[in-house]
Amino acid sequence: MTERPRTAAYAVALLLGMLVSTTTHAGGGCNPEPLAPARVADAASTALRTAAALDAHDAPVALIARVGQDLSEHGLVYSHAGFAVRDHASGRWSVVHLLNECGTHASGLYVQGLVNFFADDLVTQDARIVWLQPAHAERLASHLVGLPQASLFQPRYNLIARPDSTQYQNSTSWILETLAATQPASGDIRTRHIAYALALATGFEPDVLRIAYTRRVAGGLFGGNVSFSDHPVATRLSGRYPVVTVRAILGWLDRSALAHEQAEWRGGVLQAQPGPG
Numbered sequence: 001m002t003e004r005p006r007t008a009a010y011a012v013a014l015l016l017g018m019l020v021s022t023t024t025h026a027g028g029g030c031n032p033e034p035l036a037p038a039r040v041a042d043a044a045s046t047a048l049r050t051a052a053a054l055d056a057h058d059a060p061v062a063l064i065a066r067v068g069q070d071l072s073e074h075g076l077v078y079s080h081a082g083f084a085v086r087d088h089a090s091g092r093w094s095v096v097h098l099l100n101e102c103g104t105h106a107s108g109l110y111v112q113g114l115v116n117f118f119a120d121d122l123v124t125q126d127a128r129i130v131w132l133q134p135a136h137a138e139r140l141a142s143h144l145v146g147l148p149q150a151s152l153f154q155p156r157y158n159l160i161a162r163p164d165s166t167q168y169q170n171s172t173s174w175i176l177e178t179l180a181a182t183q184p185a186s187g188d189i190r191t192r193h194i195a196y197a198l199a200l201a202t203g204f205e206p207d208v209l210r211i212a213y214t215r216r217v218a219g220g221l222f223g224g225n226v227s228f229s230d231h232p233v234a235t236r237l238s239g240r241y242p243v244v245t246v247r248a249i250l251g252w253l254d255r256s257a258l259a260h261e262q263a264e265w266r267g268g269v270l271q272a273q274p275g276p277g
Contacts, residue, residue: 035119039119039121040115040119042118042125043115043116043117043118043119043122043125044115045125045268046114046118046125046127046265046268047113047114047115047117047118049127049265049268050064050084050093050114050118050127050129051092051093051114053129053263054084054086054093054129057131057261059086059131059132059134059137059260060085060086060087060137060138060141061083061084061085061086061132061137061140061141061144062083062084062129062130062131062132062137063081063082063083063084063129063130063132063175063179063249063253064081064082064083064084064095064117064127064128064129064130065078065080065081065127065128065129065130065246065250065277066078066079066080066081066117066118066120066122066126066127067079067122067123067124067125067126068080068120068121068122068123069123070123071245074207074209074210075247076207076245076246076247076277077126077246077247077275077276077277078126078128078246078247078250078277079246080097080171080172080246081097081171081172081175081246081249082095082096082097082112082117082171082175083095083096083097083140083144083175083178084114084129085141085144085145086141088111088144088145089145090111090113091113093113093114094111094112094113095111095112095113095114095116095117096109096110096111096144096147097109097110097112097117097171097174097175098110098153098169098170098171098174098175099171100157100159100170100171100225101157103224103225104157104224104225105156105157105158105168105224105225105227106155106156106157107155107156107157107169107170107171108155109147109148109151109153109174124267125265125267125268126264126265126266126267127264127265128246128250128262128263128264128265128274128277129262129263129264130250130253130259130261130262131259131260131261131262132179132253132258132259132260133184133257133258133259133260134260135184136179136182136183136184136258137260139182139183139184140178140179140182143178143181143182144178150181150189150190152174152177152178152181152189152190152191152192152195153169153174154166154167154168154169154192155169156168156169157169157170157225158170158225158226158227158230159225159226160209160211160226160227160228160230160231160241160243161173161227161230161243161244162230162231162241162242162243163176163196163206163242163243163244164193164196165230166192166193167230168227168230169192170243170244172243172244172245172246172248172249173196173244175244175249176195176196176199176204176244176248176249176252177192177195177196177199178195179199179249179253179258180195180196180198180199180202180204181194181195181198183198183202183258186198199252202252202256202258203252203255203256204248204249204252204256205248205251205252206242206243206244206245206248207242207243207244207245207247207248208240208241208242208243209240209241209242209243209245210239210240210241211239211241212239213236213239245277246277247276247277249277250276250277251276251277262274
């Protein structure tokens with residue numbers, strides 16, 4: 001595959017293509033303040049680096065992850081992921097992902113440019129790309145451009161949704177179920193329950209996060225986008241919550257040989273070996 005020349009004019013055009021407008025308050029705390037220029041510049045730098053890596057691979061789609069929250073206390077790096085789709089109707093590389101609406105129990109599926117994706121008040125500009133096996137990537141890309149048909153989307157959001165919940169969903173659950181449902185041999189899967197069962201059957205294991213009762217109260221986790229009642233009483237008493245995390249998805253892609261290639265940047269530096277996520 002021949003890459004296009006990286007001229008200054010091309011970089012400007014590419015950045016414009018990465019800036020896909022989206023609902024102002026999607027995915028955050030509904031802060032109407034404009035982004036600081038430094039944050040936009042950092043996001044643009046990450047977006048150009050990501051786009052260059054995506055352009056260098058002959059793949060119609062890839063999984064990309066970002067650090068939107070500091071989850072280091074749980075041993076996690078990446079908090080959110082989306083699908084970067086090549087030549088989407090919204091732009092050269094457009095990210096399709098699930099976003100929470102203003103910290104409420106509502107969510108939606110959104111399409112953003114790469115700059116927008118990396119400008120959402122992130123903790124760091126670290127990023128991870130996972131390219132899937134070719135047959136899987138082709139089927140996933142076809143599925144994503146055909147949304148909202150068979151979207152496997154549940155608009156009732158819960159930040160710590162139980163992995164097999166059909167009442168709630170979070171962004172990583174949607175990513176996992178969409179990946180499972182579009183595997184080449186998966187058939188025509190149209191329910192979340194079956195998609196998650198297939199993920200389990202092919203080796204997926206959710207992360208277990210420790211959230212003590214005192215932490216839930218003192219830490220202000222009783223927010224509009226968190227529902228502990230989604231989990232059984234035994235889980236709430238133990239404080240050990242199974243959750244679909246980016247790390248769990250990355251581990252599953254590795255173990256099931258669904259991942260074809262990966263790349264990771266920490267502090268803007270390409271890593272020789274991607275970490276656990």
